[in-house]
Every structure is written in structure tokens, then in C-alpha cells.
Amino acid sequence: MYHYDEYDRRFLEERVAQYRDQVRRRLAGQLSEDEFRSLRLMNGLYLQLHAYMLRISIPYGTLSSAKLRGLAEVARRWDKGYGHFTTRQNIQFNWIHLEDTPDILVHLATVELHGIQTSGNSFRNITTDPFAGVAADEIDDPRPYCEIVRQWSALHPEFSFLPRKFKIAINAASEDRAAVKIHDLGLNLRRNAAGEIGFEVLVGGGLGRTPILAQTVRDFVPRRELLAYITACLRVYNQYGRRDNLFKSRIKILVQSLGIEKYRAEVEDEYAAMGAERDALALPDAAVAAMQAQFAPPAYREAANDDAELRRAQAAEPEFARWIERNTRPHKQAGHAIVIVSLKPLGRPTGDCSASQMETVAELADTLSFGEVRVTHDQNLVLPHVRKSALYDLWLRLGAADLATPNIGLASDIIACPGLDYCSLATARSIPVAQALSRHLAEREVAIGPLQIKISGCINACGHHHVGHIGILGLEKNGAESYQITVGGSDSARAALGGIVGPAVAADEVTATVDRLVDTYLRLRRDGERFPDTYRRVGLAPFKEALYVAR
Amino acid sequence: MTDRVLKLVTGNRLHDGTVVYFAGSGAWTPQIDDARLVEDKDGAALLAEAQAGSPPHPAVGPALIEAVRDGRRIVPLMLRERIRAFGPTVAYRGD
Amino acid sequence: MLLDKHGVLGPDTWRHLGDDEPAADGEAVTISFKRWQAEGERWREHSGPLGLRLPNDIAPAAIAAALDRVALVVLNFPRFVDGRAYSQARLLRDRFGFRGELRAAGNVLRDQLLFMARCGFDSFEVDTERARAENWSTAFREFDLFYQPANDRAEPILWRRLRNWQTAAE
Ligand code: SF4
Numbered sequence: 139m140y141h142y143d144e145y146d147r148r149f150l151e152e153r154v155a156q157y158r159d160q161v162r163r164r165l166a167g168q169l170s171e172d173e174f175r176s177l178r179l180m181n182g183l184y185l186q187l188h189a190y191m192l193r194i195s196i197p198y199g200t201l202s203s204a205k206l207r208g209l210a211e212v213a214r215r216w217d218k219g220y221g222h223f224t225t226r227q228n229i230q231f232n233w234i235h236l237e238d239t240p241d242i243l244v245h246l247a248t249v250e251l252h253g254i255q256t257s258g259n260s261f262r263n264i265t266t267d268p269f270a271g272v273a274a275d276e277i278d279d280p281r282p283y284c285e286i287v288r289q290w291s292a293l294h295p296e297f298s299f300l301p302r303k304f305k306i307a308i309n310a311a312s313e314d315r316a317a318v319k320i321h322d323l324g325l326n327l328r329r330n331a332a333g334e335i336g337f338e339v340l341v342g343g344g345l346g347r348t349p350i351l352a353q354t355v356r357d358f359v360p361r362r363e364l365l366a367y368i369t370a371c372l373r374v375y376n377q378y379g380r381r382d383n384l385f386k387s388r389i390k391i392l393v394q395s396l397g398i399e400k401y402r403a404e405v406e407d408e409y410a411a412m413g414a415e416r417d418a419l420a421l422p423d424a425a426v427a428a429m430q431a432q433f434a435p436p437a438y439r440e441a442a443n444d445d446a447e448l449r450r451a452q453a454a455e456p457e458f459a460r461w462i463e464r465n466t467r468p469h470k471q472a473g474h475a476i477v478i479v480s481l482k483p484l485g486r487p488t489g490d491c492s493a494s495q496m497e498t499v500a501e502l503a504d505t506l507s508f509g510e511v512r513v514t515h516d517q518n519l520v521l522p523h524v525r526k527s528a529l530y531d532l533w534l535r536l537g538a539a540d541l542a543t544p545n546i547g548l549a550s551d552i553i554a555c556p557g558l559d560y561c562s563l564a565t566a567r568s569i570p571v572a573q574a575l576s577r578h579l580a581e582r583e584v585a586i587g588p589l590q591i592k593i594s595g596c597i598n599a600c601g602h603h604h605v606g607h608i609g610i611l612g613l614e615k616n617g618a619e620s621y622q623i624t625v626g627g628s629d630s631a632r633a634a635l636g637g638i639v640g641p642a643v644a645a646d647e648v649t650a651t652v653d654r655l656v657d658t659y660l661r662l663r664r665d666g667e668r669f670p671d672t673y674r675r676v677g678l679a680p681f682k683e684a685l686y687v688a689r
Numbered sequence: 690m691t692d693r694v695l696k697l698v699t700g701n702r703l704h705d706g707t708v709v710y711f712a713g714s715g716a717w718t719p720q721i722d723d724a725r726l727v728e729d730k731d732g733a734a735l736l737a738e739a740q741a742g743s744p745p746h747p748a749v750g751p752a753l754i755e756a757v758r759d760g761r762r763i764v765p766l767m768l769r770e771r772i773r774a775f776g777p778t779v780a781y782r783g784d
Numbered sequence: 785m786l787l788d789k790h791g792v793l794g795p796d797t798w799r800h801l802g803d804d805e806p807a808a809d810g811e812a813v814t815i816s817f818k819r820w821q822a823e824g825e826r827w828r829e830h831s832g833p834l835g836l837r838l839p840n841d842i843a844p845a846a847i848a849a850a851l852d853r854v855a856l857v858v859l860n861f862p863r864f865v866d867g868r869a870y871s872q873a874r875l876l877r878d879r880f881g882f883r884g885e886l887r888a889a890g891n892v893l894r895d896q897l898l899f900m901a902r903c904g905f906d907s908f909e910v911d912t913e914r915a916r917a918e919n920w921s922t923a924f925r926e927f928d929l930f931y932q933p934a935n936d937r938a939e940p941i942l943w944r945r946l947r948n949w950q951t952a953a954e
Pocket of ligand 1: 555556557558561562563564565594595596597598599600601
């Protein structure tokens, strides 16, 4: 795991001091709200419905136990005792006082955390596979590249006032768990014929009002040239991206209006002209190697493959067996497993985590997972390196903290944004809809099998509803909440946007509607087919029809 | 409950973000029931009064909203404003 | 007033001409891009220092040919959130090798000064009263470490750290 050195620490100290002065100027009336907004956003501070909300960056979803304890302390000392993990692998606190924020950031700096660029029209938190470094299907560990890009993009002098926010994701495995195609810039790590590492660069993906999947700009950019090539991509966007209309300002609209060929030609022209700047940005192998050393695997002890004992425990306790099946994943190190900690207990707000739960997970990470924790974009946590022999004990202890719901990937593992209960941009609530659905579907979720339900409280699509197997978008119609439902979306390597099944429904009809869509899927699916595959085969019509008949 | 739609001004307190309501004479209150409620036609004047004063203004983003009077209570018309006034509709799990 | 990148306030010695205003002999003047396009050859012969004001939606390549004659380029920030001029500045400096004075005009605020300086700006049109009240001259010194190479030639942390790692290994 990456640890700060004296430079990182000093940089962060300088940043906090700068921010403290900005807050002082705001409270003294020297800065207008308009001027201050952009400054506070660059440190992750929003003004929401009930209070200020502070979003803390969790770079590529990796936390240490110390960081998690640091977050627990923020929850307890400055908030109401809980935080909310987001679909960008960040955490946000909902009840923050502006005057406390400089002290909160000082506290977070001691555990190497901050809110820099978790909002604003610049680079956002770089995301990747939550199983990075431990996944069996990985070409190379993406985290060193994430960290290099993160550092390069921190307070970038040229690109801190882009037309709009800019999200980067890196995927390095055969299965895309980073959803690169729904990012402004996606990087697929690849090895070329000569065995060298490089990246496929995709640009122009995004959800929101105009969902579009990213397209390839270049098949292979050698890693040495990564930062220079991204600079060319950004420079074209900074100059030509629209600034007259908020809804048309993302890079996806630029790529769409120019066409990918023209955009690519612009980037290549810029790149070819870069000259000396390209050299200044070249990533020497030694730099990459040194960064890779920061992410060396932990000192796994040789573990016998003690599956026999594990199997006995599974046979004796079906609940444990179900948790093993649903909440663990294969690890590339023999005798170990990846454990997913569910933040979706039935009927609780998705992704919320109390201070004491954070401390429990930190404690378990220290004793059982080399002090490491990950955050997934499905709003769960991960203990990435657990010895199989410790799984039973872990299950008991997670269960005691309400963190062992065996539902990962199932119907009740719903993704939902905060919606109208917290968010000032929302048009409808998300959390109550998620709660009702998870309670209703939980009973038959094992029979249903893998199912991703994703809910957003407005067109901004923080809940990624377009790429949910079933997507739910909260709208407002004549002062009442209503919900538009889509089916067949997917954020996997075969990413797809869902199709709208019919007119929006009222809040109290959502559960019944989803029920019918699930029934339709179950009726039509061929042995073990996943929802998006069935959808690809049968199309939208049978789903529309099922709802139409019901009406 | 009277159905007559009245107006009041709300914002978020600058230093801590708390939801506040304009109570008249430069004062803001976290209690919606203490808000100054005016007829629709007097809304613009109320907003102007609430916005007056030199910086730093005690409330961020003063805005007019609609509400009805229910006995001694004041209830905003829009769900969003009811959530701001009375808190999230879902329990949270802090400790 | 003008602020320079060392934080010093001083008077603006240039006169910024409207599109039909004449220049006096030997006078330091800036003209609009439009005027340069229409009357460029004539302005080359102007007897005093010449500056150009470039709108932020014109690619710097459009004035590349003028740069040998021009001592000042003024770039514009219509609103501080409109960051096109940052890229224009980098291109003028890095791509077209402009060595003259690069000035930021428009909605220039304290908290963007350092970004601007790093992109190659060296003077800033500011609201003098605010600049004094908010102590703008210290804004350039809020950071002494940067993660990425830019026009200021500060050694980025990534590179500096690598050098340390290498010396440590030797
Ligand atoms: S999708 Fe809309 S409601 Fe939900 S968090 Fe994003 S902006 Fe808020």
C-alpha cells in the first residue's frame, strides 16, 4: 500500500493551510458564496439539504486500518456517527459544520487522507478494480499507475478549471470491474506482443442526462507515454469542450459532436506537437518500478490449503456456507480469500457505515487482512487478504456487527445514491425505494441469482442506474416522486445501457413493477443466463409487455 | 389546515450549514414554526429583506418557498422542503 | 493595478486601445486580436512596444507568426471558472516559445494566481483593494512543492522522489 513520504505530507499541510485561510476569508465576508463554492468544492465540501457535506477521497478505493479509524473519528467527533460510502469509492459525511472543516482536514492529513478534488471541474478520484493486486485474472497491478496518475493530477495547474468534472478509471483484469466505459477517460492496461505494458485509452463515457459509452482513442499507449498522452487528451478538451451549457460540458459531448475520428485527430496532432513537454512527462521505468515497490504484496505466510476444515464448517452451518459462497472471491495466493463486507443489511441505507462498524472492520483488517481494506463501487467494503482458516472466525465477528449479510451480487445488494433524503440536487428519494426493494426481494434472491439493481435520485446518475440490470431513476412529476425504470444495463466488460420499460411509475408501484420484471426474466432466462444476457437475446419487448399487461 | 399557500424564506446557516428560516428583522431561526410567513404577493419583498445586509450574510442561498399553516405549525408544500425542515425520512445508523 | 508573479503591485504602463483608437508614437499599446488580423502589417511598423489581447476561444497558433513582434500577450478569464487560458498560456510558452510578458486579465482571483503563474503567466490585472485586503501577494508562496511539471520548471515531486530513491539505492 502506498504511504506518504515527506513531500506528500508537506504538500497536504500546505493545502490544508491554504484551505483554512479560504474558510477564514469566507467567514469574514471577503469571499462571496460563488467564489468560495468553487474553492470548497475543490476540497470536497458541498452544501446539501441539511448541512455541509464533506467528501473524502479514497484513492482507488484503498484504505488502511489507520485510515478507516481516522474516518470513524470524523464520524464520531464532527458528524452524527456515520458515513456513506459512494459509488466512486469515496466516503461522505452528511452533517458537517463549515467552521470545523479545517480541523477535520488536519485530522485526516495525519492518516494521509484529504478531500482534494472530490468535486469541482477537475480530475476526480481515480478508481480501479477493488480486487486490484489480489485478483486472479489481473495482467498487472493497476494501483501503481493509479497512484502515479493521482499524483500527476493533484492541483494540476492547467486542468483545474476544465469545462466539467473529469473521471478516470483504470482496469487491469480480463473482467472489467472498474467500469472504464462509463468514465470520461478509461484506461485498459494491456501487454503488447513484445510483452511491454501499455494502455488502451478510451474517452467520452459517462452516464447522467446523456449516457454514452467511451470509445477507443488509441489501442496502445506505452506506459512511458501515459501522462503525456493523457495531457494531449485533456488539452483538446480544455480548449474545445463546451462551457456555455452545463449539460453539454462533459467530454462525452465533445467527442460525440466532433466524432471519435476528429477528436482522435485533434489529440494526435496535439500529441505530435508536444515535443519537449513529452519528455518532461515521460515515465521512466525506474519511476514505475519504484512505485510498484510501494505496492508489494504483503508477507503472506505459507498457508496449507485447509479447505477440508472450511468445508466441514460450511456443511455444519448453511448460513456460513451461504456467506462463503456469496461474500468471498478467489485470491491469487493459495490458502487465502478475498472477503466482501456487506454494507447492505436488509432495510438499512445502502453504503452507510457507523463509526463503530468502521472500527470493527479496521480491527479485523489488522488481525486478519494485513491492515488493508478496500471500498467497492457497489458501496461495500473488502478485506483483501484473509487466510481461509480465519474465515469462520471472521464471519462470526462481522455478523456481530451486522456486516455479514450474505447478499453480494444479489437482489438486495442494491446500489443507491443518497437521493432526496440528503442531496440538494435530487428530484426523488432513493434510500426508501432501495429499502423496500431489498426487503421484498431478499426472500427469493438466491433463486433469482446475480442481479444488480441501481438507483439514482436524479438524472445525474450517481447511482449508475443506466448500467443496472434493473435501473431506477427518481424523477419529480407535479410535485410527486415518480420513477423511471430501465432493464438490461451492465457495467461489465460488455457494458450496455439499459432500455426504458415504460412510463415512470409512482413510488408505491416501484416494488410491484420490479417484481414483474424479475418474473419476466426468470421466465425467459435459459440455464443460468444473467439478466443482461437474457435481455440481449430477447430485447425490451417482453419486459414492456409484462408491465403493459399488468396495467 | 388552511389551504392558503403562504411564503417564507429559507437558507443554510453560513458557519455550520444548519437549515434556517428568516424570522424578520435580520434574524434567522432553525425553527420553521418561528419563520415569518407572508402572503404570496409579499414574497418578493420578504426575500429582498432577507437578502439585505453587508457580507458575510448569515444564511447561504436565501430562497422563497411555499408553505401552509397547520394550526401553530408551518408545513412546506414541497417534499424537498419538508425533508429540509424535518430531517431525512429514513433512520440513520450512527452511534 | 497590476500584480507581478513575485507579488509586487505596480501601475500598468500599457495603454489598451479600442479598435478605432490610434496610438501615439513610441507608445506601449495593446490591440485586440481582431485588429491584429485586420491591420497586422501596419502594427508591425508601430514605433513603440506592442501587445496583443487574445480571446480565450482563439487557438494560440493563430498568433504564432506575431510573437516575434509582440512584447505582451494578454489572455482573458471571462469568469474564473473558464480555464481555457491556462492551456493557451502553456501553448504560447512551451509550443511557440513566447518569451515576452504573459498577462492574465478578466475575473482574476487570489486562489487561481498560483495555477496561472505555473502555466507561464507573469502579470495579473487585479482589483487593487481586494488584492491588498486578501493579501494576494502571498498566494504565490502557498505551495513550494508540485506533483507535475509545468512551465515554472519546478521539479515535480514524482521526479524528485525518484532521484532520492536512486541515490539511496547507490
Ligand atoms: S444521482 Fe442525483 S440525487 Fe443522487 S446523489 Fe447524485 S446528484 Fe444527488
